[in-house]
Amino acid sequence: MDWRRKDLLEIRELSREEILLVLDTAESFKEVSKRDIKKVPTLRGKTIITLFFEPSTRTRTSFEIAAKRLSADTINISATTSSVVKGETLKDTALNLESMQPDVIVIRHSLAGAPHILSKILNSSVINAGDGSHEHPTQALLDLFTIREKKGKIENLKVVIVGDIAHSRVARSNIFCLKKFGNEVVCCGPPSMIPPYLDTLGVRVEYKLESALKDADVIMALRIQKERGGVSFIPSLKEYATFYGLKKEHISLAKDDVIIMHPGPMNRGVEITDEVADGPYSVILDQVENGVAVRMAILYLLLGREQ
Amino acid sequence: MDWRRKDLLEIRELSREEILLVLDTAESFKEVSKRDIKKVPTLRGKTIITLFFEPSTRTRTSFEIAAKRLSADTINISATTSSVVKGETLKDTALNLESMQPDVIVIRHSLAGAPHILSKILNSSVINAGDGSHEHPTQALLDLFTIREKKGKIENLKVVIVGDIAHSRVARSNIFCLKKFGNEVVCCGPPSMIPPYLDTLGVRVEYKLESALKDADVIMALRIQKERGGVSFIPSLKEYATFYGLKKEHISLAKDDVIIMHPGPMNRGVEITDEVADGPYSVILDQVENGVAVRMAILYLLLGREQ
Amino acid sequence: MDWRRKDLLEIRELSREEILLVLDTAESFKEVSKRDIKKVPTLRGKTIITLFFEPSTRTRTSFEIAAKRLSADTINISATTSSVVKGETLKDTALNLESMQPDVIVIRHSLAGAPHILSKILNSSVINAGDGSHEHPTQALLDLFTIREKKGKIENLKVVIVGDIAHSRVARSNIFCLKKFGNEVVCCGPPSMIPPYLDTLGVRVEYKLESALKDADVIMALRIQKERGGVSFIPSLKEYATFYGLKKEHISLAKDDVIIMHPGPMNRGVEITDEVADGPYSVILDQVENGVAVRMAILYLLLGREQ
Numbered sequence: 079m080d081w082r083r084k085d086l087l088e089i090r091e092l093s094r095e096e097i098l099l100v101l102d103t104a105e106s107f108k109e110v111s112k113r114d115i116k117k118v119p120t121l122r123g124k125t126i127i128t129l130f131f132e133p134s135t136r137t138r139t140s141f142e143i144a145a146k147r148l149s150a151d152t153i154n155i156s157a158t159t160s161s162v163v164k165g166e167t168l169k170d171t172a173l174n175l176e177s178m179q180p181d182v183i184v185i186r187h188s189l190a191g192a193p194h195i196l197s198k199i200l201n202s203s204v205i206n207a208g209d210g211s212h213e214h215p216t217q218a219l220l221d222l223f224t225i226r227e228k229k230g231k232i233e234n235l236k237v238v239i240v241g242d243i244a245h246s247r248v249a250r251s252n253i254f255c256l257k258k259f260g261n262e263v264v265c266c267g268p269p270s271m272i273p274p275y276l277d278t279l280g281v282r283v284e285y286k287l288e289s290a291l292k293d294a295d296v297i298m299a300l301r302i303q304k305e306r307g308g309v310s311f312i313p314s315l316k317e318y319a320t321f322y323g324l325k326k327e328h329i330s331l332a333k334d335d336v337i338i339m340h341p342g343p344m345n346r347g348v349e350i351t352d353e354v355a356d357g358p359y360s361v362i363l364d365q366v367e368n369g370v371a372v373r374m375a376i377l378y379l380l381l382g383r384e385q
Numbered sequence: 386m387d388w389r390r391k392d393l394l395e396i397r398e399l400s401r402e403e404i405l406l407v408l409d410t411a412e413s414f415k416e417v418s419k420r421d422i423k424k425v426p427t428l429r430g431k432t433i434i435t436l437f438f439e440p441s442t443r444t445r446t447s448f449e450i451a452a453k454r455l456s457a458d459t460i461n462i463s464a465t466t467s468s469v470v471k472g473e474t475l476k477d478t479a480l481n482l483e484s485m486q487p488d489v490i491v492i493r494h495s496l497a498g499a500p501h502i503l504s505k506i507l508n509s510s511v512i513n514a515g516d517g518s519h520e521h522p523t524q525a526l527l528d529l530f531t532i533r534e535k536k537g538k539i540e541n542l543k544v545v546i547v548g549d550i551a552h553s554r555v556a557r558s559n560i561f562c563l564k565k566f567g568n569e570v571v572c573c574g575p576p577s578m579i580p581p582y583l584d585t586l587g588v589r590v591e592y593k594l595e596s597a598l599k600d601a602d603v604i605m606a607l608r609i610q611k612e613r614g615g616v617s618f619i620p621s622l623k624e625y626a627t628f629y630g631l632k633k634e635h636i637s638l639a640k641d642d643v644i645i646m647h648p649g650p651m652n653r654g655v656e657i658t659d660e661v662a663d664g665p666y667s668v669i670l671d672q673v674e675n676g677v678a679v680r681m682a683i684l685y686l687l688l689g690r691e692q
Numbered sequence: 693m694d695w696r697r698k699d700l701l702e703i704r705e706l707s708r709e710e711i712l713l714v715l716d717t718a719e720s721f722k723e724v725s726k727r728d729i730k731k732v733p734t735l736r737g738k739t740i741i742t743l744f745f746e747p748s749t750r751t752r753t754s755f756e757i758a759a760k761r762l763s764a765d766t767i768n769i770s771a772t773t774s775s776v777v778k779g780e781t782l783k784d785t786a787l788n789l790e791s792m793q794p795d796v797i798v799i800r801h802s803l804a805g806a807p808h809i810l811s812k813i814l815n816s817s818v819i820n821a822g823d824g825s826h827e828h829p830t831q832a833l834l835d836l837f838t839i840r841e842k843k844g845k846i847e848n849l850k851v852v853i854v855g856d857i858a859h860s861r862v863a864r865s866n867i868f869c870l871k872k873f874g875n876e877v878v879c880c881g882p883p884s885m886i887p888p889y890l891d892t893l894g895v896r897v898e899y900k901l902e903s904a905l906k907d908a909d910v911i912m913a914l915r916i917q918k919e920r921g922g923v924s925f926i927p928s929l930k931e932y933a934t935f936y937g938l939k940k941e942h943i944s945l946a947k948d949d950v951i952i953m954h955p956g957p958m959n960r961g962v963e964i965t966d967e968v969a970d971g972p973y974s975v976i977l978d979q980v981e982n983g984v985a986v987r988m989a990i991l992y993l994l995l996g997r998e999q
Binding site for chain 2: 124125127155174
């Protein structure tokens with residue numbers, strides 16, 4: 079199949095075929111980063127702008143490396159140095175950037191739906207690198223890529239997502255993605271972090287970690303977003319760690335070949351202990367590595383599509 | 386004619402021939418940004434430093450994209466992350482950067498004349514990307530390019546500049562530029578924003594917007610620079626908007642083929658309404674697009690000159 | 693000889709042969725920056741990350757220019773925009789970056805030993821661009837390169853280092869470097885800025901500037917690090933300038949062909965007067981120029997080593 083979309087805005091709207099096309103394309107790009115000369119000329123002469131209104135190392139760096147390994151030119155704009163301090167609207171910032179004829183604008187914004195607004199007004203491709211508590215589609219794609227790599231399949235798995243489901247765009251994108259492939263998804267966290275709509279997505283809720291983890295194929299720990307008020311939903315980090323922090327003794331409740339995932343950055347000792355984060359079941363650094371390959375694939379597909 | 390200058394410091398010192406050479410060169414570069422591979426090898430192996438002591442998205446990005454499309458290497462330095470916090474003088478910062486053998490230093494600084502100081506002590510080419518309330522020459526050049534593109538000529542036009550003339554480097558550079566080609570320039574704004582020297586530049590002043598706009602070929606709205614204390618010269622933004630904000634009903638006072646310009650970023654609802662900014666007479670996004678072509682031309686001319 | 697080290701962490705561990713290899717390699721790279729096309733394809737397809745937890749113009753820019761002139765891709769990460777604000781540990785930040793398969797991570801950190809920690813856990817090459825008050829090896833190498841260039845030798849010289857020896861990584865790296873080649877090193881400063889261990893390094897201490905400078909071949913003034921509390925060790929900047937600031941009359945105490953060095957950024961009028969900084973004996977800007985060549989050499993040696 080061919081890729082037809084101009085933008086990557088959310089997992090929810092993607093078909094299984096589109097998701098598989100991204101994964102297969104990423105597979106072929108993963109090898110590039112292992113070469114001695116880590117660069118292919120595919121996107122030479124293309125201009126890719128990262129427009130980040132929230133701080134980020136990993137995601138911005140991952141996109142920038144992906145773009146450079148495809149030989150594209152990259153321009154980084156972060157909110158603190160941008161015209162945003164001059165009170166320009168997001169729409170005007172976007173239209174101005176578009177007038178400089180970039181090929182792709184990668185946007186992270188605290189407002190859910192911001193990438194969708196850009197998508198409608200821009201001819202450039204728009205990639206959602208995280209919008210509020212809504213979606214973070216490349217994270218879900220790299221997570222699925224990692225699951226396929228480690229488990230050999232992406233169907234009929236039991237995936238347990240632990241943490242602040244209500245405010246996590248990573249959780250939402252993963253739920254949409256995993257349910258498209260018929261996986262069992264269980265969400266687990268304190269009641270204040272469980273949104274009311276989960277049953278409509280076919281997701282089961284467990285408030286007790288030990289019950290949730292039973293026979294899990296995949297465990298995803300979410301980050302407590304201290305910098306975004308995440309602690310206001312729980313009595314204390316210590317209490318959260320006690321009841322929902324992933325510890326070594328939890329592993330034995332899951333399947334023998336369980337994998338442990340975390341989107342990073344980790345709060346060690348809160349949502350995950352060192353033993354689990356650095357242990358044999360952890361695929362956390364594989365996620366980061368695969369992120370570059372998946373983002374190369376997305377850039378390639380968006381820019382190489384039939385126009 | 387050949388370009389002979391090492392630096393681009395101000396419009397005031399340029400001849401008509403030099404200005405036309407920039408415009409003609411920009412014409413040929415505009416096409417590069419519309420190609421599938423937006424890149425020419427012209428400045429491969431050249432190093433271009435952007436040294437910004439004031440925040441900017443548009444101008445820094447425009448220079449960076451221009452440089453990259455010419456295959457130059459770019460280095461961005463912004464005041465907040467630079468040695469400036471360590472109390473180094475501007476002269477020492479510049480001499481240190483020069484020792485790393487860059488070809489061009491693009492500087493924005495709140496001090497009028499800062500680029501001229503650098504020009505005298507550096508062998509590298511210096512481009513003024515805005516110095517205090519003094520000049521912003523590439524803005525005037527891209528504005529003139531846009532006028533030529535839209536009106537087919539750059540002479541004998543009536544150009545009305547509306548806003549804070551006294552504190553605007555954009556206004557000053559445009560006045561110098563437009564007067565060189567024998568245009569009628571009318572400045573309009575509240576008395577607190579009109580500098581005393583305008584008549585010496587051959588510029589007429591009107592305090593009433595409706596009178597100023599009569600038969601205008603070009604209307605340039607300036608930005609109220611809220612972040613630089615611009616509001617302290619007016620009773621309120623609301624009052625400014627009432628008397629000097631460009632509204633739809635003003636268009637009919639001008640010529641039928643009037644064009645509306647704004648250097649951005651816009652304060653919508655203050656100096657310009659949405660209807661005008663987004664209406665059929667607006668060429669605001671053309672200005673941004675042409676900015677890349679004009680900056681490619683400047684970089685090309687400065688580095689390709691007879692030495 | 694061949695370069696065998698994965699990392700450049702400190703001068704202390706380098707052999708004389710290794711140091712000479714860096715200097716000779718830098719010699720051949722210095723010419724690249726003087727070409728019309730300042731670029732060689734040596735490191736095409738390599739990814740170099742600068743990870744700076746302290747502000748810097750000169751060092752970060754020098755590394756970035758060095759990398760680009762070798763055709764490597766560069767990614768800049770500064771602490772203020774990074775995940776550090778999200779509370780991630782240095783180790784996790786490093787492991788995450790490593791998962792994106794960079795070839796080199798250049799790190800500056802306020803914690804002495806931070807690069808050594810990274811070195812142990814990463815396969816990527818690590819370059820110490822300054823760690824707390826510990827070492828700044830590329831500074832010492834570019835200083836030695838400059839001394840060799842100006843004096844024709846790097847042995848049997850009298851080198852006087854003036855200033856806050858106790859808190860200066862530049863001083864420490866230079867002491868280790870200069871002593872390896874059998875130079876006489878004299879440290880001079882107020883007692884509060886002289887560490888107790890200098891005699892164990894074979895360094896002589898003088899508290900009186902005039903005595904210290906007698907027959908010096910090289911004088912290095914250190915920077916008073918105002919932004920890092922440097923003034924808390926002295927009664928006042930004025931008093932420091934009176935007793936330890938380098939002035940024109942000091943030059944005649946040294947050898948006729950003395951050279952004056954400063955790692956920058958300078959506090960003019962404090963540790964050095966304008967007359968000395970800009971005078972005929974000053975090689976301060978040569979140091980900056982040579983910094984690019986030395987960093988090109990380091991990147992080349994680390995990435996081209998036998999693996």
